[in-house]
Amino acid sequence: xxxxxxxxxxxxxxxxxxxxxxxxxxxxxxSMSLSVEQRIEMAVDQAHGLFVNAKANGLIRRAxxxxxxxxxxxxxxxxxxxxxQSLLAQLATCHFIELNRNLVF
Numbered sequence: 661x662x663x664x665x666x667x668x669x670x671x672x673x674x675x676x677x678x679x680x681x682x683x684x685x686x687x688x689x690x691s692m693s694l695s696v697e698q699r700i701e702m703a704v705d706q707a708h709g710l711f712v713n714a715k716a717n718g719l720i721r722r723a724x725x726x727x728x729x730x731x732x733x734x735x736x737x738x739x740x741x742x743x744x745q746s747l748l749a750q751l752a753t754c755h756f757i758e759l760n761r762n763l764v765f
Contacts, residue, residue, distance in 0.1 A: 661686045661699065682706040 661683045663671075671680040682703035691699055720728050732752045738745050756763060 661688065661691075661703075676707070678707040678710040679703060681710075 663680070663683060668680055671677065685706070686699060686703065691702075694702075732748055735743065735748060738748070751763070
């Protein structure tokens with residue numbers, strides 16, 4: 661999407677740089693069949709995803725976790741450590757949040 665310089669400046673001034681990036685990333689030829697509303701929705705979805713990821717990364721950084729890149733899918737030696745693999749898989753779904761339950765490790 662081709663935006664004029666003034667519009668780009670205003671978006672940056674409003675701290676909407678991610679939205680500007682999303683608009684600029686849209687291919688005019690590929691999105692020609694989409695309505696204006698659909699193009700805006702796509703750009704906002706992309707910008708919102710970047711916003712949420714940045715927010716999560718900031719929270720992880722401020723938490724000063726010992727292993728900030730830890731991932732349940734990469735737990736080593738499950739059997740040797742006496743960990744229940746099905747319980748880990750269940751935790752990975754985050755269903756405990758919907759049940760309003762706390763986890764303590």
